Amino acid sequence: MKLQNAEKKKIFRQNLEKSYSLLWFVLPGAILLFLFNYMPMGGLIIAFQDYKIGKGMLASEWVGLQNFIDVFTGMDFFPVLKNTIVISFLKIICGFPAPIILALCLNEVRGKVFKSTVQTISYLPHFFSWVVLGGIIMMLFSTTGPINYILKLFGLDESIVFFGDGTFFIIMLIVTNIMQSVGWSAIIYMAAISGVDNSIIEAARIDGAGRFRQVMHVIIPSIIPTIITTLILNMGGILNAGFDQILNLYNPMVYDVADIIDTYVLRKLEAMDYSMGTAVGLFKSVVSMIFVLGTNYITKKMSDDELGIM
Amino acid sequence: MNRLSTGEKIFQIFNYIFLTLLAICCLYPFLYTLTISLSTAAEAAKSGFHIYPKEISLEAYKVVLSNESLGIAYLNTIGRTVIGTVLALVVTTLYAYALSRRQMPCKKFFTMYLLFTMLFSGGTIPTYLIIKNLGLLDNRLVYILPSAISAYNVIIARSFFISIPESLHESALLDGASEFKIFSNIYIPLAKPVVMTLLLWIAVGHWNAWYDSMIYITDNSKIVVQLLLQRMVQQSQATVVNTGAEGTIGGSTVMPVTIRSATIMAAILPILAVYPFIQKYFMSGIMLGAVKG
Structure with missing residues (x-):
């Protein structure tokens, strides 16, 4: 017994001794995180300064909350905030259920080849940047493009100017956003569905449940944890609204509905209005964090700690 | 395989149609771009589906590659x-x-x-x-x-x-x-x-x-x-x-x-x-x- 303990201690000490070399492993990553993630967080102090390039971050004059007061009492920020929330909300309402429905539909397909072909094709758009997709979408939705061509076949008299009309522009954003992400997002639900216990489905079937009721009462309840986790992670993007997509599609004619926080910050950067832009950016980061932690907290409370990500 | 009821059969048919349409929607934009890139300027300017180039022209690729x-x-x-x-x-x-x-x-x-x-x-x-x-x-x-x-x-x-x-x-x-x-x-x-x-x-x-x-x-x-x-x-x-x-x-x-x-x-x-x-x-x-x- 004693010997065993001594041996254990020796191995333990050996492990401990060895372990310090592991610090070298995290060093490159830790330095990069410090430089490009933590230093910018420190840089957030300029939101409370009247930042001047010549003076730098440390010597610029402190102004307290003045930048935030300017942002929230100014005329140009509220339309931007409203646009961001509207687009984001519509994207979650229309875009969140789409991959779940797709996964459920794919699950009903019995032909394996058909299923995997549809799946492979459906996540193709995910692998292209919004620069590429934006270029293609501009052609598809142009006044002489195929979308208008189809609409005319169905009896529309005049072409829809998707890039000139706010409402149609938003509809286009939401539709193309679903096209880009639905296949990829469905993967995680497919995985969850394949993990559902077959014996429960079998039991439901023997009890006389048709396929529709098996889906409603067995499969969907079983994948609720996955749905909740994805929803929590999506909530963090509530003020994102899809910067890549919008920047590559919008134009001055639809600024009144499509100008979002990120494009606003980008303009402030281009105008070298650094302090104001940083104040808006900080507001966005804090709101996102509150949304993730808040949704997570509520879900945990409601499910007695069974659901949630942290 | 379990036997399907009539309702389930109808669902299966619609499901296949729906998924086929979805696959087409994901693939078509790329096909369209390929077709336009291979079309002559006059053909590309016309309204239509452009599923295949009516007249193949490599003019655009020449311009792009010489850039x-x-x-x-x-x-x-x-x-x-x-x-x-x-x-x-x-x-x-x-x-x-x-x-x-x-x-x-x-x-x-x-x-x-x-x-x-x-x-x-x-x-x-x-x-x-x-x-x-x-x-x-x-x-x-x-x-x-x-x-x-x-x-x-x-x-x-x-x-x-x-x-x-x-x-x-x-x-x-x-x-x-x-x-x-x-x-x-x-x-x-x-x-x-x-x-x-x-x-x-x-x-x-x-x-x-x-x-x-x-x-x-x-x-x-x-x-x-x-x-x-x-x-x-x-x-x-x-x-x-x-x-x-x-x-x-x-x-x-x-x-x-x-x-x-x-x-x-x-x-x-x-x-x-x-x-x-x-x-x-x-x-x-x-x-x-x-x-x-």
Whole structure:
């Protein structure tokens, strides 16, 4: 017994001794995180300064909350905030259920080849940047493009100017956003569905449940944890609204509905209005964090700690 | 196979139609772009579905391939993809390996240090100012350094390393192998599936990246393909918005829409070419992530 303990201690000490070399492993990553993630967080102090390039971050004059007061009492920020929330909300309402429905539909397909072909094709758009997709979408939705061509076949008299009309522009954003992400997002639900216990489905079937009721009462309840986790992670993007997509599609004619926080910050950067832009950016980061932690907290409370990500 | 009721049969039919339509919707935009890029200018200007080119013309590709700035941009993209991916893989797997070891000192701290970056960020402008202060503006290093580590990728690699039996590690330690030897000779070969997945994810990310090039680079000889394409598209869109019609470039007979399509094809061809062969790795990768989630 004693010997065993001594041996254990020796191995333990050996492990401990060895372990310090592991610090070298995290060093490159830790330095990069410090430089490009933590230093910018420190840089957030300029939101409370009247930042001047010549003076730098440390010597610029402190102004307290003045930048935030300017942002929230100014005329140009509220339309931007409203646009961001509207687009984001519509994207979650229309875009969140789409991959779940797709996964459920794919699950009903019995032909394996058909299923995997549809799946492979459906996540193709995910692998292209919004620069590429934006270029293609501009052609598809142009006044002489195929979308208008189809609409005319169905009896529309005049072409829809998707890039000139706010409402149609938003509809286009939401539709193309679903096209880009639905296949990829469905993967995680497919995985969850394949993990559902077959014996429960079998039991439901023997009890006389048709396929529709098996889906409603067995499969969907079983994948609720996955749905909740994805929803929590999506909530963090509530003020994102899809910067890549919008920047590559919008134009001055639809600024009144499509100008979002990120494009606003980008303009402030281009105008070298650094302090104001940083104040808006900080507001966005804090709101996102509150949304993730808040949704997570509520879900945990409601499910007695069974659901949630942290 | 169970017998289907009438209602279920009808559902099956609609389901197949629905999924076929979805697949067409995902594939058609690329087919359309390919067709336009191969069409003559006059044909491309006509309204229609453009499923195949009525008259094949390589005019647009000639213009695109003779464009010198595209060649330079292509080299920049290839360079950042190769070097950036290798660097990111090394940094990511090293960090993930350390976090997967029980013997890691300050393990909690380094985990939180990593995860916090998922929750909170400095945002666009402070990041820009820091990169400026570090002297990385107009420097190609800006393509590969900031993106070299992402918390999500580290977590995926870490969960895979954890799933490798601890006894392997212990016996190698007793045989006198150093941590680095264990990492490079035992763990990395075993973690091939996750390394492949990360490699592809990161490489595609680099190939598609344009934002860093737009913000941090002003020197035209250092920009990437995606940014060049973005400038072309936006120029032509400005023409459409201002004049209400597609214009011609410098009186040349080739319509910009065919050139734009050809440039888009040039930018996505490498991904399209390898996509059928690598897509299963992408799949397995997201499953690895899902296990943790």
